Amino acid sequence: xxxxxxxxxxxxxxxxxxxxxxxxxxxxxxxxxxxxxxxxxxxxxxxxxxxxxxxxxxxxxxxxxxxxxxxxxxxxxxxxxxxxxxxxxxxxxxxxxxxxxxxxxxxxxxxxxxxxxxxxxxxxxxxxxxxxxxxxxxxxxxxxxxxxxxxxxxxxxxxxxxxxxxxxxxxxxxxxxxxxxxxxxxxxxxxxxxxxxxxxxxxxxxxxxxxxxxxxxxxxxxxxxxxxxxxxxxxxxxxxxxxxxxxxxxxxxxxxxxxxxxxxxxxxxxxxxxxxxxxxxxxxxxxxxxxxxxxxxxxxxxxxxxxxxxxxxxxxxxxxxxxxxxxxxxxxxxxxxxxxxxxxxxxxxxxxxxxxxxxxxxxxxxxxxxxxxxxxxxxxxxxxxxxxxxxxxxxxxxxxxxxxxxxxxxxxxxxxxxxxxxxxxxxxxxxxxxxxxxxxxxxx
Ligand SMILES: Nc1ncnc2c1ncn2[C@@H]1O[C@H](COP(=O)(O)OP(=O)(O)OP(=O)(O)O)[C@@H](O)[C@H]1O
Ligand SMILES: [Mg+2]
Numbered sequence: 001x002x003x004x005x006x007x008x009x010x011x012x013x014x015x016x017x018x019x020x021x022x023x024x025x026x027x028x029x030x031x032x033x034x035x036x037x038x039x040x041x042x043x044x045x046x047x048x049x050x051x052x053x054x055x056x057x058x059x060x061x062x063x064x065x066x067x068x069x070x071x072x073x074x075x076x077x078x079x080x081x082x083x084x085x086x087x088x089x090x091x092x093x094x095x096x097x098x099x100x101x102x103x104x105x106x107x108x109x110x111x112x113x114x115x116x117x118x119x120x121x122x123x124x125x126x127x128x129x130x131x132x133x134x135x136x137x138x139x140x141x142x143x144x145x146x147x148x149x150x151x152x153x154x155x156x157x158x159x160x161x162x163x164x165x166x167x168x169x170x171x172x173x174x175x176x177x178x179x180x181x182x183x184x185x186x187x188x189x190x191x192x193x194x195x196x197x198x199x200x201x202x203x204x205x206x207x208x209x210x211x212x213x214x215x216x217x218x219x220x221x222x223x224x225x226x227x228x229x230x231x232x233x234x235x236x237x238x239x240x241x242x243x244x245x246x247x248x249x250x251x252x253x254x255x256x257x258x259x260x261x262x263x264x265x266x267x268x269x270x271x272x273x274x275x276x277x278x279x280x281x282x283x284x285x286x287x288x289x290x291x292x293x294x295x296x297x298x299x300x301x302x303x304x305x306x307x308x309x310x311x312x313x314x315x316x317x318x319x320x321x322x323x324x325x326x327x328x329x330x331x332x333x334x335x336x337x338x339x340x341x342x343x344x345x346x347x348x349x350x351x352x353x354x355x356x357x358x359x360x361x362x363x364x365x366x367x368x369x370x371x372x373x374x375x376x377x378x379x380x381x382x383x384x385x386x387x388x389x390x391x392x393x394x395x396x397x398x399x400x401x402x403x404x405x406x407x408x409x410x411x412x413x414x415x416x417x418x419x420x421x422x423x424x425x426x427x428x429x430x431x432x433x434x435x436x437x438x439x440x441x442x443x444x
Contacts, residue, residue, distance in 0.1 A: 002164075002165075002168055003161070003165055006161050006164060006165075007161065010157045010158075010160075010161055013153075013157060014150070014153065014154055014157060017149065017150060017153040018146070018150050020149075021145070021146045021149035021150055021153075022142075022146050024145075024149065025142040025143075025145040025146045025149075026103075026114070026142065028145070029114065029137075029141065029142050029145075030101075030103050030114070030116065032063060033101070033103070033114065033116040033135055033136075033137060034100065034101040034103075034116050034118065035060075035063070036060045036061060036063060036072075036116075036135050037074075037101055037116050037117070037118040037133045037134070037135040038101075038118060039057055039059070039060035040054065040056060040057065040060050040074060040076065040133045040135065041118055041120045041131075041133045042057075043055050043056065043057055044076065044120065044122050044131055044133070045122055046122045046123070046124045046129055050124070050129070051078070052076075052078045052082075052084050052122060052129055052131055053084075054076050054084060054085055056074070056085070056086075061074065061135075069140055070137045070138045070139070070140050070141050071111075071137065071138050072135070072136070072137045073086070073087045073090045073108060073113070073135070073136045073137070074086045074087070074090070074133070074134060074135045074136070075087050075088065075090045075092065075133075075134045076131060076132070076133050076134075077092065077131060077132045077134070078129060078130075078131050079129060079130055079131070084131070086134070087108075089108075090108055090115075090134060090136055091106045091108065091115065091136075092115065092117050092132060092134040093115055093117040093134070096117070096119045096132075097119070098119065100118070101116045101117060101118040102116070102117050102118075103115065103116050104117075106136070108136060111138050112138070112139050113136040113137060113138055113139065114136065114137055114139055114142065115134060115135075115136040116134070116135050116136070117132055117133070117134045118132070118133045118134075118135075119131075119132050120132075120133070175202055178199065178200060178201045178202055178205075179201065179202070179205060181199055182197065182199045182201055182205075182209070185197065185199050194216045194217075194219055194220040194223070195216070196213040196216060196217070197209050197212060197213055197216075229394060232394065232395045233277075233281055236277050236395070236406045237274060237277055237278070240270040240271070240273045240274040240277070241270075241274065243266065243267070243270035244267045244270045244271060244274075247263040247264070247266045247267035247270065248263070248267060250263040251263035251264055251267070269404075273404045276404070276405075276406070277406045277408070280406055280408040280409070280412060281408070283339075283342050283412055284394075284408065284411075284412060284415070286338075286339065287339065287412070287415045287416060287419060290336065290339065290419055295334060296334045296335050296336050296420065297334065298332040298333065298334055298444035299332065299333065299334075299335055299337045299340065300330040300331065300332055301331045301332070301333050301335075301340070301365050301372050301374060301441065302327045302328070302329065302330055302331050302365045303330070304337060304340055304341055304344065305325065305327060305344050305363050305364075305365050305374060306325050306327065307341075308341055308344040308345050308348060308363070309323060309324075309325040309344075309348065309363045310325075311345070312345070312348045312349070312352060315352055316352050316361065319352055319357055320357045320358055321351075321352055321355065321357070321358070321359050321360065321361055322359070322360035322361070323348070323352070323360075323361045323362075323363070324360070324361070324362050324363070325362070325363050325364075326362060326363070326364040326365075326366075327363075327364060327365035327366065331365055331366075331367060331372040331443070332372075332443065332444040333371070333372050333420065333422075333441040333442070333443065333444050334420060334441075334442075334444045335419075335420040335422075335441065336419075336420070339416045339419065339420075340416065340420070342412065342416060343412070343413050343416040343417065343439065344363070344374065344376070346409040346410070346412055346413050347363075347376035347409075347413060347437050347439075348361065348363060348376055349409065350376075350409055350410070350437075351376055351377075351378040351380070351435075353403050353405070354378075354380055354381070354398070354403065354435075355378035355379065355380025355381075355434060355435075356380045356381065359378055359379050359380045359434070360378070360379055360430075361376065361377065361378045362375075362376075362377045362378075362430070363375070363376050363377075364376075364377065367443075368440060370423075370440050370442070371422075371440050371441050371442040371443045372440070372441050372442075372443055373438055373439070373440045373441075374438065374439045374440075374441070375436055375437070375438045376436070376437050376438075377429050377430055377434065377435075377436040378429050378430075378434040378435055378436075379429050379430050379431065379433045379434040380429070380433075380434045380435065381434070382428065382429055382433065382434045382435040383398065383426065383435055388426040391410055391426070392410050392411060392413075392414045392424065392426075393407075393411060394407065394408055394411040395407040395408065395411075396410075396411075410424075410437075413437070413439065417439045417441070420441060421441065421442050422439050422440060422441040422442075423439070423440050424437065424438070424439050425437075425438050425439075425440075
C-alpha cells in the first residue's frame with residue numbers, strides 16, 4: 001500500500017515536472033528565437049522608392065540551426081498586405097506587442113513549429129513604415145530538452161521509491177521481529193502455564209500484551225475455581241459412596257434379615273443423597289451452558305411459583321409444615337422456566353429442611369418498584385445476619401449437620417438469578433424470626 005501511494009504521488013510529481021520542463025525549454029529557446037528576429041529587423045531599411053528592403057543576415061538564422069536538426073523559417077512583411085521576403089506560406093501571429101516579440105505554436109509543412117513575431121518600423125526620416133519579422137523553428141531541440149529533463153526526474157523518482165521501499169521493508173521486518181518472538185513464545189507454552197507474558201515487545205503492542213496478561217490472570221482464577229469446585233464435588237460424592245460401601249459390607253455379614261434390611265435402608269438413603277448432589281451438579285452445569293443466553297422469552301413467575309409450591313406440599317405435610325402461597329394475576333419475567341423452577345424448588349426445599357417441624361412457610365410473588373419479587377419466608381431458626389453473605393458460596397453449609405445436603409442450593413439460587421439479571425437478598429422472616437430469601441427479577 002505504501003508503494004502504491006508513493007507511486008501515485010510520484011506520478012503527480014512527474015506530471016508537474018513535465019510541465020515545468022516544457023516551460024523551461026520554451027523560455028530558453030524563445031529568447032534565441034526573439035534574438036534572431038531582432039537581428040533581421042535591424043537590417044530592414046526603406047529604399048529610395050519608399051519600399052522596404054531587407055538583407056537577411058545569415059548568422060541570425062545560424063544561431064538557431066546550430067541547436068539541433070531543427071529547421072528555421074522566416075518571413076518579413078511590410079504594411080498590411082505586402083509580403084517582402086521569406087516563406088510566404090509561413091503562418092505569422094496576428095496578435096502584436098509593440099515592446100517585444102510575441103510567441104506561438106503552430107504547424108508548417110506538417111511539422112510542429114514555434115513562431116516568434118516582432119513588429120518594428122523603418123524610418124526614412126520623414127515617415128516610418130511598419131513591418132513584421134516572423135521567425136519560426138521546428139521543435140526538435142525543445143522536445144529533446146524536455147525529454148531529457150523528464151527522464152532524469154523519472155529516474156530520480158524511481159530510485160527514491162525503490163530506496164523508500166527498501167527502508168520500509170527492512171524497518172517493518174525488523175520491528176515485527178519481537179511480535180514473531182511473542183507468537184512463538186505463546187505457541188510453545190504449556191496450556192496450564194498462565195503466568196504473565198514477559199517478552200519484550202514494541203511500545204505499540206504493550207497495551208495488547210497487558211490485556212492478554214490480565215485475561216490470563218482472570219483465566220487462572222477461573223481455572224482455579226473450577227479445580228476447587230471439582231475437588232469439592234468429588235469429595236461430596238465420596239461421602240455417600242463410602243456409606244453405601246459400608247452398608248453393603250454390613251449387609252453381607254448380617255446375621256439376620258432385620259440387620260440386612262437396616263443396612264439396605266441406610267444405603268438407600270446414601271444413594272438418595274448422592275442422587276441429590278448429582279442433580280445439583282447437573283443444574284450448575286446447565287447454568288454454565290446458559291452463561292450467555294439470548295434474551296429469554298417472558299414467563300409467568302406467579303404460575304411457576306404456584307406450581308413449585310404445590311409440588312412441595314406433600315413433603316411439607318410430612319414434616320408438619322404449613323406451606324402456603326400468595327400471589328395474584330400474572331407477573332412476567334424473562335427467564336428459563338426449568339431453571340427458575342429449580343431456583344424456587346431449592347428455596348422451598350431449604351425452608352422445609354431447616355425451619356423445623358411445625359413452622360409455617362410462605363411463598364410469595366409480588367410486584368415491586370425494581371421489578372417482580374419472589375419471596376420464600378419461614379419462621380424457623382433463620383441464619384445469623386453476619387453469616388448470610390458467605391452462605392451463598394458453593395459447598396457452604398450451616399451448623400445443622402443432621403440434615404443431608406451439599407451446600408449447593410443457595411449458590412444455585414444466586415447463579416440462576418444472576419443469569420436472568422435477578423438479585424438475591426437474605427432477610428429476617430415473619431415477625432423478626434426465621435429467614436426470608438427474596439429474589440427480584442426485572443419486569444419483562
Ligand atoms: N430457610 C433456612 N433456614 C435456616 N437455615 C437455612 C435456610 N436455608 C438455608 N439455610 C442454611 O444455609 C446452608 C446452605 O444452604 P444451601 O441450600 O446452599 O445448601 P444445603 O441446603 O446445605 O445443601 P443442598 O441445598 O445443596 O442440598 C444450609 O446448610 C443451612 O444451614
Ligand atoms: Mg438447600
